[in-house]
Amino acid sequence: MDLTYTDEEEGFRARLREWLGGVLPTLPPKPSPDDWPGRRAYDVGWQRRLYDAGYGDVHWDASPTKRLIFLEETEKVGAPYVGANFVGLLHAGPTIAAEGSPGQRDRWLAPILRGDEVWCQGFSEPDAGSDLAALRTKARREGDEYVISGSKIWTSHAEVADWCELLVRTDPSAPKHRGISWLAMPMDAPGITVRPLRTLAGSTEFAEMFLDDVRVPVGNRVGEENDGWRVTMVTLSFERGTAFVGEVVACRRVLGELAAHAKKTGRWDDAVLRRELALLSAEFSALWRLTQWNVSEAQATGGVPGVGGSVFKLRYSHARQRLYEAAAKVLGAAGALDTDQEWTLDRLSSLSYTIAAGTSQIQRNIVAERILGLPKSSTGSSTRSSKGGR
Numbered sequence: 102m103d104l105t106y107t108d109e110e111e112g113f114r115a116r117l118r119e120w121l122g123g124v125l126p127t128l129p130p131k132p133s134p135d136d137w138p139g140r141r142a143y144d145v146g147w148q149r150r151l152y153d154a155g156y157g158d159v160h161w162d163a164s165p166t167k168r169l170i171f172l173e174e175t176e177k178v179g180a181p182y183v184g185a186n187f188v189g190l191l192h193a194g195p196t197i198a199a200e201g202s203p204g205q206r207d208r209w210l211a212p213i214l215r216g217d218e219v220w221c222q223g224f225s226e227p228d229a230g231s232d233l234a235a236l237r238t239k240a241r242r243e244g245d246e247y248v249i250s251g252s253k254i255w256t257s258h259a260e261v262a263d264w265c266e267l268l269v270r271t272d273p274s275a276p277k278h279r280g281i282s283w284l285a286m287p288m289d290a291p292g293i294t295v296r297p298l299r300t301l302a303g304s305t306e307f308a309e310m311f312l313d314d315v316r317v318p319v320g321n322r323v324g325e326e327n328d329g330w331r332v333t334m335v336t337l338s339f340e341r342g343t344a345f346v347g348e349v350v351a352c353r354r355v356l357g358e359l360a361a362h363a364k365k366t367g368r369w370d371d372a373v374l375r376r377e378l379a380l381l382s383a384e385f386s387a388l389w390r391l392t393q394w395n396v397s398e399a400q401a402t403g404g405v406p407g408v409g410g411s412v413f414k415l416r417y418s419h420a421r422q423r424l425y426e427a428a429a430k431v432l433g434a435a436g437a438l439d440t441d442q443e444w445t446l447d448r449l450s451s452l453s454y455t456i457a458a459g460t461s462q463i464q465r466n467i468v469a470e471r472i473l474g475l476p477k478s479s480t481g482s483s484t485r486s487s488k489g490g491r
Contacts, residue, residue: 124150144181144185204320221308283336356381
């Protein structure tokens with residue numbers, strides 16, 4: 102593992118810092134959380150600025166180390182998050198870059214990078230629980246098309262998406278981890294019904310999606326037919342290995358803000374609270390080192406994160422929840438109930454992180470079986486799909 106930065110990488114960091122310092126003051130105000138057309142326009146506008154400045158492809162065309170630097174620097178200064186572009190930039194795009202055909206890469210990658218097209222994720226299903234491979238949405242092949250019927254839930258950003266990364270069962274007779282295919286489905290295809298779901302935090306970034314004989318060209322399949330589980334593992338390796346990297350930096354920044362707020366309000370005098378914040382600081386410092394380790398491994402193995410991402414995701418999910426529990430203590434009883442307070446909303450959203458991108462129980466199975474080499478559990482090694490971004 103090499104955690105040092107080359108002169109070229111440090112030069113990249115310096116240029117990025119200078120550009121961020123000039124562009125951030127020119128951004129328009131953020132739209133209301135309930136204004137989804139406005140949120141999409143804001144997020145794709147930021148992505149277009151990145152693209153025009155030469156940073157649009159950093160999520161999958163740059164080296165893992167440069168991606169790390171990019172996420173570290175943008176989070177430090179509070180630059181806009183990928184938002185509605187989450188699935189395209191951090192899941193579908195990297196998967197297509199790694200597994201797609203040349204024609205597929207030409208068709209989909211540039212529009213994602215420019216912010217022209219937004220993607221959603223159609224993995225989870227209502228009756229599958231934490232077992233992603235138990236999906237039942239069927240795709241029947243008719244000539245050069247798949248005819249798809251079924252339903253999805255927790256479909257991230259379906260309300261504003263142009264495309265969906267969709268898992269379907271193309272061979273119902275095959276074992277459940279086989280017979281699955283990964284498709285790119287246009288969201289304007291006839292037969293798609295989207296119903297928004299309101300979360301505990303009051304947002305509607307997820308939706309139910311119902312598919313009634315939706316036709317998708319066979320040419321939209323990424324990877325071979327019935328090889329979708331392997332392709333999905335590539336998608337989830339990006340989600341667990343690199344998609345949360347910027348959030349570690351954000352959590353470290355929040356820790357500093359919490360300490361400053363505690364000192365201002367007098368809560369810093371609470372020795373128990375100070376100890377809790379210190380332990381969290383150590384935890385996130387260790388997570389940052391683990392992030393660097395994972396990035397170093399990805400760089401050495403061709404850019405796709407390994408199973409070490411499950412170790413990171415498991416620890417990070419619980420650390421994030423503890424961080425915002427500490428925030429509630431810093432805010433006090435009245436402040437912790439104020440839904441106009443950003444930390445309060447983050448505390449509510451943090452509850453989903455032990456489910457998103459694979460439940461903690463599933464991550465423990467992966468660590469036990471694939472890293473420690475322990476025997477498989479009686480239920481097998483199943484995987485939970487994403488529930489979206491921040």
